[in-house]
Amino acid sequence: MKKLKVCFYLKGDKKNQDGETAIYGKIYLGNGYSTFSTAKYIQQERWAKTNSLRNPVRIDFEINLKNYLKNLTDGIEDKYNQLLKTYSGDEEITPLYLKNYCFNDNPEHKITLLEIVATHNEYFKKQVKKGDRADGSLEKYERMGDVISDYLKSKLKQKDIEFDKITRKFVYGLDDFLRFERKHGAKIGLANNTTVKYIRNISVMVNYNITMGLISGNPFSIYDGKLKEVDTTFLTLEELRSIENKVFTNRRLDVVKDIFLFSCYTSYAPIDVMNLRQGNYTLDEDCDNWLKTKRQKTKVKTNVLVIPPLKRIINKYKSDPECIEDDRLIPSISNSKMNAYLKEIADLCGIDKNLTWYVGRHTFATTVALANGIPMEIISQIMGHKRITQTQHYAKLMDSSVKKHMKDLENHFE
Template identity: 85%
Template sequence: MKKLKVSFYLKGDKKNQSGETTIYGKIFIGNDNSTFSTSKTILQERWSKTNGLKNTLRVDNEINLKNYLKSLVDGIEEKYIELIKTYSGDDDVTPLFLKQYCFDKNPEHKITILEIVNKHNEYFKKQVKKGDRAEGSLEKYERMGDVLLDYLQTKHKIKDINFDKINRQFVYGLDEFLRFERKHGKKFGLANNTTVKYIKNISVMVNYNITMGLIGTNPFSIYDGKLKEVDTTFLTLEELKRIENKIFSNRRLDIVKDIFLFSCYTSYAPVDVMNLTQGNYTLDEDCDNWLKTKRQKTNVKTNVLVIPPLKRIIDKYKNDPECIEENRLVPNRSNSNMNAYLKEIADLCGIDKNLTWYVGRHTFATTVALANGIPMEIISQIMGHKRITQTQHYAKLMDGTVKKHMKNLGSNFE
């Protein structure tokens, strides 16, 4: 840490009506300095005679003045240490910056990275409250603030950083921290896709603040981390029927089974299932039942024709007190509870897969839709995808479907 020094002197010959001269201070950091006024005055002869108030004093007003100047020095030293901790070093703390930090009544405030996160999340909360965005997405962005704070404290020994100090080193340092040092349960280091998603989430937050005119550029736009394609877990038709035919006397597991199957036959994500009310269940002119809604994540229409196994679930809970009270098609369960109980269901049904609520959505795309010849464009619309490339991922998983179509093709050339 560079040495800080504060000294006082009388500036010029200008005197007030009492014949006194203003005392000025000078802040030295390294070879740089900056001057400030103390707004206090003293007779030039008394300043000289007391060696700038350094000698032993007997006059009360001079004793008080000396104590005041000492308190100024103490305050400046305290602020200097505070800034050093904030900026993880003293290269960015100049005498002028320190003076402004200590004395300016309205110093120019520089927005910090955590303020960027908070401003985005405050807006996102309003969207969630209005029903435009999902609570789970908000939790994802709020968790980002904790991740950043962990990085700042662990690697930089600071609690926040001015946004204009973020550079390439900071961005890729965060990537390295997440991949190798971020604690996850009992392990250290996150998977590639989790790391990339975290940094892309920060970039989304920064872009919101650019839109609001609070900042001008996005330093995270240089990040070139790529998501790796991972194998998607889905149920085969035999596994799906195994769960559907399993009878549970336990209401807890029975409800979880039905909600999971609901996703298998609609493609709805957890938040979309929980948002469904009786008003989403309609009849068309042909007296066919439909579920009509929009995906909360993308705001894309996801209308689904109600097929028999889905109708059986809806009819089962039509008069359920829990659903009637909350005007729901199926009972309300949290994502964490669903996933915990689905693991239990997988064990009881002899399914050796990591069964989560989202497996239901993947099962619809592969086993329910693709395997039964529904065109990719229709599946994409049902699933609420904005781009068909999002849906095409599932086609790679269906070797059985490929075999069936190729066999049909082969028969044409016999």
């Protein structure tokens, strides 16, 4: 028998006309949970001051509210015990089933697609809070709720859809909507790779709900959209030097320049750069400096020898107050701000490319590593790739490397 637990919390984005915040509950069974609204509200400061109404209270409103939540908990426990008495063992009692059994007139309520998105994202938020996943990934999954809502409203004229009513027509209709009708800024329609990634993300969400026992089967598994290989943007050696030699008196641009160069000489992704602390900067037995860490995304070790350009940047921020306070190697900045400021730097340096943080990572693979003869296997390890095929993509971009090897071949035949 799974252990039942009921707890209550404030849902910050739900407020009434009096400025009070909605009280929501969670039903936990084993490792799963389901949320529900209590239809009650309270001032946030009173909720905090009374320790979520667990402390003794004297105000009539709070006494009545505390009793209401207790009776709600007792009722859920009673319903759970009733279910256990008639439980045949054929189907698992999930938190969602128990919630529907307690609050709906029809205990056979069918889970909807937007409920699946919400369930996955609640779990993902916990992973982000623990540091196992990145904020950027959470934003990607949260965006899926808006994408699905837009599709449902514009094409099906409804707010949600029961999961078991999702058909092949629905899946490929979503693909068609994203490619030709979804608005993206001033543009209408998304590129192939963005469309494919969106639908793959939905499939990931569905699979999580399958794992939690809330549904069975994934209708999005029939989707066969393929990612197309795209040209990767990277800096030439001349462009890299132009940024390196550019002097900025503005601290904002100077810091962004250093963080970008840091990625160019380490291949670290944004989240990996921001996770670096003094403890990641070490000496080996030969007194050489190393950066030792694991990639947030793949958990693969990505140890990098600290070459002179890197050492200059690290030394520059040794006594920086912001870095000292957080034990960082270099200052912190959000991905969105970083990319906005990089566009400004590109203009000032006369670089006609869409400069983003990830261009630094690609520049490492091509201009810094491959062009200087570092073997593909070593580059793959430094970049945190699990498969060398991920790294081999960069080799196709390097005409200079091709020329170098062909010149060697030319000399051989001469």
